[in-house]
Amino acid sequence: MTRPIRVPANRRPPVLRSDQQLLTFADLEHWPAMTLRARSNLHARRIALADGVIRSAGLGHYLAVTKRIDRNLEIRALGRFGTAETQSIRQWQATLKQPSRCLPAPKNAKAYCHALGIAKSELRMSQLPQLQPTHLRFAGWDRYARALWLTEKAALAWQRMRIAARHCGIELQAISGFRSYAYQHVIFVRKRKRGQSLREILRVNTAPGFSEHHTGRALDIGCPDEPPAEISFENTRAFEWLCTNARRFGFSLSYPKGNPFGIDYEPWHWCWHEAHADRPSEGFP
Ligand SMILES: [Zn+2]
Known part of the structure; x- marks a missing residue:
């Protein structure tokens, strides 16, 4: 563990x-x-x-x-x-x-996919290019003591949600927030060098330009004593708390079981949506 x-x-x-x-x-x-x-x-x-x-x-x-x-x-x-x-x-x-x-995602996404040799047919039909913002806000430290970056409103919502969870005795940890197009490209390059085929990589990683993490609103969430980004997260009190409360803070599960996008169930991957947030942002606590 x-x-x-x-x-x-x-x-x-x-x-x-x-x-x-x-x-x-x-x-x-x-x-x-x-x-x-x-x-x-x-x-x-x-x-x-x-x-x-x-x-x-x-x-x-x-x-x-x-x-x-x-x-x-x-x-x-x-x-x-x-x-x-x-x-x-x-x-x-x-x-x-x-x-x-936002940076011009469709143009960059095409360039990165072309460089990697990812054909259009290999991208899932449900995948849409995701826009990468030019400005991201420091949202605290993640589980690995790295700076966590999110858009201003998502950062604020994450801070509020963590505090609320802590009041209920739940410790939420950020595993991963913003990822750039360029970084997603490097993930593919490294895996290719290790001998993985594009098809294998695309089963677990989204093509550069298509990850929700590019938007600065997506967040992989974990909790202490749980391995990161594993299905077992669904059995934790933290996940149960998120299912009941996350929507109040604007976060929702992007890929629940049987989602219409055909993407594997990811209980750790949450995304902040303006329309879901109950309250407008008022600055950091
Ligand atoms: Zn994720």
Whole structure:
């Protein structure tokens, strides 16, 4: 049985601040520095002095650190990177003043599927391209002490729901929240390298561009002493509590038993929908 990893107290921010945002742009991501772990002493020193880190969305390579000076964003490279990355960073900088929006999923999804050799016929008829937002909100730490990112309203709803569950003696843990198109693509590439066929991978993973996790509203939920993303989650008190209460917070099970999408039953996968939420968001508690 998988034992949950306790989040060290020093990895929790004192408060959830509205400026703790993950910004996404094609194959790049801009993370608040405090939500990332350094991977070397040099990175630790640079990140400690930075406001943010630019990393590749797929492989998670750290490319540069950023510091806000007055109204400008100073960008300093972490090691060497090529002209493609420099160009991407320039393009991303040009979009910084734009409001929150969604990346063009259908276009990106096609490109990723084409690169992987996924034919249209291999995608389930029920699968629709999912839009990836450019702005995501820090929603706390997940079970593995990684920053959890969701859209603003979904993050707020998740925080509220966790607190309400705790009042009932139920501990809810986030297993996985937002996933980018690029990261979903990397999952496929890694599994292909391990010798799995596309058909095998598509049985358990959605093609890049088609996962509900791209939207920043989907959340895999678990609880202590339960292995992540297993059917056995349906036998827990946490699942029972969610079935009774999650809808009040706007969350519903995306793939219940016998769902019309033909997707395997996933008792751990919940998605926040504006229409389901009882109350409008009022800011973090
Ligand atoms: Zn999921």
